[in-house]
Amino acid sequence: xxxxxxxxxxxLLPDELRQALPEDLRFLDPGLALPDSSSHFLPxxxxxxRSTAKAILADTLRFGESVGAxxxxxxxxxxxxxxxxxPESGRQVLADVENSLVGAAAQPDARPEPALExxxxxxxxxxxxxxxxxxxxxxxxxxxxxRSSWQRLGESLDPLGAADGAGPASAAGVxxxxxxxxxxxxxxxxxxxxxxPDAFAESLPWRRILEAFAVLAPGLDLVTxxxxxxxxxxxxxxxxxxxxxxxxxxxxAGHDRCPAGKPWLEVLVRLGGVQARQGAA
Numbered sequence: 001x002x003x004x005x006x007x008x009x010x011x012l013l014p015d016e017l018r019q020a021l022p023e024d025l026r027f028l029d030p031g032l033a034l035p036d037s038s039s040h041f042l043p044x045x046x047x048x049x050r051s052t053a054k055a056i057l058a059d060t061l062r063f064g065e066s067v068g069a070x071x072x073x074x075x076x077x078x079x080x081x082x083x084x085x086x087p088e089s090g091r092q093v094l095a096d097v098e099n100s101l102v103g104a105a106a107q108p109d110a111r112p113e114p115a116l117e118x119x120x121x122x123x124x125x126x127x128x129x130x131x132x133x134x135x136x137x138x139x140x141x142x143x144x145x146x147r148s149s150w151q152r153l154g155e156s157l158d159p160l161g162a163a164d165g166a167g168p169a170s171a172a173g174v175x176x177x178x179x180x181x182x183x184x185x186x187x188x189x190x191x192x193x194x195x196x197p198d199a200f201a202e203s204l205p206w207r208r209i210l211e212a213f214a215v216l217a218p219g220l221d222l223v224t225x226x227x228x229x230x231x232x233x234x235x236x237x238x239x240x241x242x243x244x245x246x247x248x249x250x251x252x253a254g255h256d257r258c259p260a261g262k263p264w265l266e267v268l269v270r271l272g273g274v275q276a277r278q279g280a281a
Contacts, residue, residue: 008133061131119216210252227273230273
């Protein structure tokens with residue numbers, strides 16, 4: 001069973017790309033997907049169950065606010081929040097949440113063993129990625145509504161000119177000397193063809209996400225439709241076999257060598273690319 005990478009929500013992909021994905025492909029669930037979702041897979045190695053995952057996300061976001069990391073609706077929010085999960089501050093968040101949930105009387109400085117800690121921080125990073133994608137989906141709905149509203153506004157200001165190519169002097173019988181009406185027609189045409197700013201120009205920090213995938217779902221093949229990821233790996237000279245890159249996780253993540261104290265990044269990762277089917281609806 002392959003996993004899609006790096007996104008966690010199928011809705012973020014265009015229909016033509018979704019149709020090109022393998023039928024048995026799933027999206028990684030960090031603990032926030034619907035339990036009966038047929039599109040998602042929650043790894044057995046994920047340390048937090050669903051209720052704990054929700055609490056972890058809520059507390060992590062509150063922690064980010066407390067240290068000045070804004071809850072932006074852009075990728076910088078995730079990057080700043082993820083930065084707050086440096087080893088020391090990340091342990092503080094996780095320890096506080098665990099203590100509040102289970103009433104643990106552990107010592108404040110107690111630390112989980114390194115592999116468990118890596119899984120905890122990986123799942124937490126993916127929880128933040130899920131939260132960011134939810135905002136991206138919200139923006140997409142807002143964006144669609146804005147486009148529709150602007151289109152209707154443009155058509156109401158220029159009901160005939162945009163359709164039949166009539167100029168300001170002839171559309172709807174407008175007098176060419178009436179400057180206010182001419183301005184309204186010009187504004188209508190502009191709004192009818194205007195596109196709101198692209199809210200999705202930035203991408204997730206996919207190299208960090210790849211490390212989290214490797215930690216939580218070792219041994220599972222990854223599939224991406226992101227041409228920029230494929231191009232970056234190809235440019236870096238990663239081994240490519242039959243359209244798939246195969247290398248240790250640390251190398252795919254852009255490291256020169258396996259980081260000290262992170263042997264779990266030695267796991268072999270196979271990442272293949274797919275393209276939209278030609279002529280897909």
